[in-house]
Amino acid sequence: MNTIAEHIADFLKEYSPFNHLTFEELSEIATSIRVVNLEKHKTLFQINDILHDSFYVVASGVINLSVIADAEETLLNKCNEGDIFGLRPFFAKNNYMMTAKAREESIVYAIPIATFRPFVANNSDVLNFLLESFAVNTRNPKDKENLIGKLISDNVFYSDQQSEMQYFQSLTYNNSPLITAKNAIVQDVAQLMTETLKNNIVICENNIPLGIITDTDMRSKIATGRYPITISVDKIMSSPVITVVENVSLAEAQLLMLKHNVTHLCVTQDGTDKSTLKGMITEHDLIAAQASNPGVLIKEIKRSQSSKELKQIRERLTDLIQTxxxxxxxxxxxxxxxxxxxxxxxxxxxxxxxxxxxxxxxxxxxxxxxxxxxxxxxxxxxxxxxxxxxxxxxxxxxxxxxxxxxxxxxxxxxxxxxxxxxxxxxxxxxxxxxxxxxxxxxxxxxxxxxxxxxxxxxxxxxxxxxxxxxxxxxxxxxxGNVIFKNAKNNTLFFDFLGNDALRKNSPLSFFKKFNVEEEGLNKDKFDIKTRALMPLIDGARLFALSYGIKGINNTHQRFRQMAIADPKHGEIYLNCAEAFLVLSKFRTLEGLKNDNSGQFINLDEMSKIDKEKLKNALAPMKELEELIKSKFQLTQFS
Structure with missing residues (x-):
């Protein structure tokens, strides 16, 4: 084996998921790896490019991954030595959804997917690493502390890519599958499956899955007379079983069924066939889960004939938001x-x-x-x-x-x-x-x-x-035209709106304690809508109108747009954009938990960390307030 390949194999074995492979396997892969030298600012692939036949690992240098959203380039991630990117050709058929560009002079290894795929198929650790990284754009999900080899997905989700949503959808499945011992007799097991109306049964030892028998096995092995009805089930079971972790997403489950050509997946405690059986996912579960995909919901809405049907769909949207x-x-x-x-x-x-x-x-x-x-x-x-x-x-x-x-x-x-x-x-x-x-x-x-x-x-x-x-x-x-025409140089209007934006009560006291409701139904709760979200919403609207930013009404996007319109204060706007998302998430979680509008947060139920997070999200408001006062020259409350 040549020295370059040896050098590459040495490098890769330090990083996940390659550390799950043997040195022999790595050496075999290394011989087909291409070394790509990139000058500073050189693009490796960009949005809408046709997929390459390889994925990439950074050997040295830094690669920036970015997307263009609302006509601005947003940096999603920086990939350093040992990071993997460009996994899309593994899992999807459409073109790249982001741009990969060298931030400085860099070397990347291009690993041909055709060479690598068999190693993924035979190694669930590698597959899970790649799948989860592609799906959730995360660092190594199994290994939160050790961030070597953080894996970056090039999967960005926008609302028009409804198929992508499947990566985030959880599945509901049977949590109490039928189980039997390996010495059970086929005839008895067939009887049990018939009585319980189940088309599968898992053969377990100490609750660890050894194999599975489905209706298909009964038909192809017993009904055809290949095996007598009196033998023990371990003689005809399919083994080993294909296993997944408990919170597997719809897309991951689909990929695994396709890849292994099976119709059933066993859910186990840690996703391997060496741990306790927790449940069973069938093809039918996948079909049922498709039903709460956003694209499907929209189709159903268009066909609905009554408020009752629409209400049921709105309830499924709540589940989708929660998931x-x-x-x-x-x-x-x-x-x-x-x-x-x-x-x-x-x-x-x-x-x-x-x-x-x-x-x-x-x-x-x-x-x-x-x-x-x-x-x-x-x-x-x-x-x-x-x-x-x-x-x-x-x-x-x-x-x-x-x-x-x-x-x-x-x-x-x-x-x-x-x-x-x-x-x-x-x-x-x-x-x-x-x-x-x-x-x-x-x-x-x-x-x-x-x-x-x-x-x-x-x-x-x-x-x-x-x-x-x-x-x-x-x-x-x-x-829109009337509004923006009237807004031009309209000091009186901005004076009014500006003072209105500043009139909200401050979220924190002088001593940095939360200002909570003093009486009434929500006594001692924090009004996150009025005290935290409204000042940001009002501020974003005020600046959007004054900068003539048309067609963007979303608070988060308004702030990001302002950072472009007024780069001098860009940092304040971007901090506000971020704070808005953090605060909205707190409100949404509160609302989902209590089945209400989430306006009043019960601080007693929050962990110390969450309270800190909430407090930090309130920090940019002070700067926004000062910016409003100076830009619109507001001194007194008119």
């Missing part, structure tokens, strides 16, 4: 998925109203405002909406408005049945004041923005966070 968060999917992706499904639910509710009432007498747009308008609605919070219909002749106005008020009432009532409470402030398309013609809406926005103090009682800043959920895009565009 995604427990699997540590970035919250920004969870927002994307949830908002697409919420959007489809609202859209279908409007469609069902139209099916009942008959065709609308004029073109219109139904806009979600507030949290759904910002694509931030993960919990069942109340609904906020406005309805805008095109201008009609004066003599038609009343009859047209009556139709749309009926449409508004039906739609908000359907949404209420799905689980979205009516807005307590009446900000809904079913309310006379918020259902009107385009000209009337334009007057409304003009008055809010040009004389903000006078009729400020009905100015809620959520009217500046909107998303069209049904109807004519150009109606939404017309509103």
């Amino acid at each position: 995604s968060i427990s699997k540590n999917i970035p919250l920004s992706h969870v927002f994307n998925i949830a908002s697409e499904i919420n959007l489809a639910l609202i859209k279908r509710s409007v469609e069902l109203s139209i099916l009942d009432l008959g065709s609308p007498p004029a073109r219109f747009a139904w806009l979600s405002i507030g949290s759904q308008g910002r694509k931030e609605q993960l919990l069942l919070t109340d609904q906020d909406s406005i309805l805008i219909f095109e201008d009609v002749a004066a003599d038609k106005y009343k009859e047209v408005k009556d139709y749309f008020l009926k449409l508004g009432k039906r739609t908000t009532s359907t949404l209420e049945k799905i689980g979205y409470d009516l807005c307590p402030n009446g900000h809904m398309g079913s309310n006379m004041i918020w259902c009107k013609s385009l000209t009337d809406w334009i007057k409304q926005y003009d008055s809010w923005m040009n004389t903000p103090g006078e009729n400020s009682n009905d100015l809620s800043s959520i009217f500046f966070d909107y998303e069209i959920t049904f109807g004519e895009q150009r109606i939404e565009d017309a509103i």
Whole structure:
């Protein structure tokens, strides 16, 4: 064997997952490895490139992995010596989803997948390492302390890649599979399978799985007369069994079944066939799990005929959100998925109203405002909406408005049945004041923005966070144009909005203690919505309007966009973007736990670490507050 290959094998054996292979195996692989020299800033592959036939290990230097989202390049990860990247060709058929570029002069080893695949197939440690790394973009998941060989996935998930979601979906499966001993007689076992209506049974010794018998084995081995019905089961069982860990994802389970050409997987304590049996995953379980994939949910929403059907789908969205968060999917992706499904639910509710009432007498747009308008609605919070219909002749106005008020009432009532409470402030398309013609809406926005103090009682800043959920895009565009035209150099308006943003109560006391509710139902709880999230949401909206940032309503994305528009304060904006995600996650977990809007956090139930995390996420607010004061020259509360 040549010295270069020997040198490569020596290098690889220090890092996971190669340390699971013997030196002979590594030497065999090393002979087909290509050494790639990259100059500084040289790209190895970029987004949408056709997949290479190899994956890569950094031998020296640093490789940056980045994605382009919303027209900006975001660095996802830096790969140092021993890190693996570019695993996509192993697991997916589509093109690369990210760019790999040398940050400095670097050397990488290109390992041909065709050469490496057999070693993966025969070594579950290697497979699990690669699968989990590809799926969760993590360091070595089995080995949290020792971060050598952290493995970086090039798998980024956006809401339009619904198939990717399968990597994050957990499976429900049978937790009490049928088991028997290896000396049991086939005839008795067949009897037991028939009585319990099960098509499989696991042969165990001290609860460790040795083999499995399925209906197929009974048919192909016993019914054909190859073996007598009186022999013991260990003679006809398939062995060894293919095993997985308990929280295996849908995609991982599918890959393993395909790879080993089996229809059953045994779930064991540590994912190997040397540990206790915990359950059984069948092909049927995979089919059932597909049903809560976002793409499938959206298809079902489009076919739904009643609020009852829509409510059931909304409940499955809650499960999906919960699973995604427990699997540590970035919250920004969870927002994307949830908002697409919420959007489809609202859209279908409007469609069902139209099916009942008959065709609308004029073109219109139904806009979600507030949290759904910002694509931030993960919990069942109340609904906020406005309805805008095109201008009609004066003599038609009343009859047209009556139709749309009926449409508004039906739609908000359907949404209420799905689980979205009516807005307590009446900000809904079913309310006379918020259902009107385009000209009337334009007057409304003009008055809010040009004389903000006078009729400020009905100015809620959520009217500046909107998303069209049904109807004519150009109606939404017309509103956008009015808002951004009025915002230009409008000191009075920004003075009003700025002071409004600063009026929220501070989250921490002078002594850095949480300011909690002093009385009422939520006494001693922390109001994370009003004290922590709203100042960030208000601040992001204020800056987005003042920088003329159109079409981006999401708080996290607004802050990231601001970092580009105003790089001098980029760090503050990026810290706020991060803080918003951390705080939203706390609120969502609280809401999922208590089946409510998650607004009030019970601090007593939080671990010390979580309390610190929560406190740290409140830190960027001070800087944001100072920035608002200096940029909009706010000295007093007007």
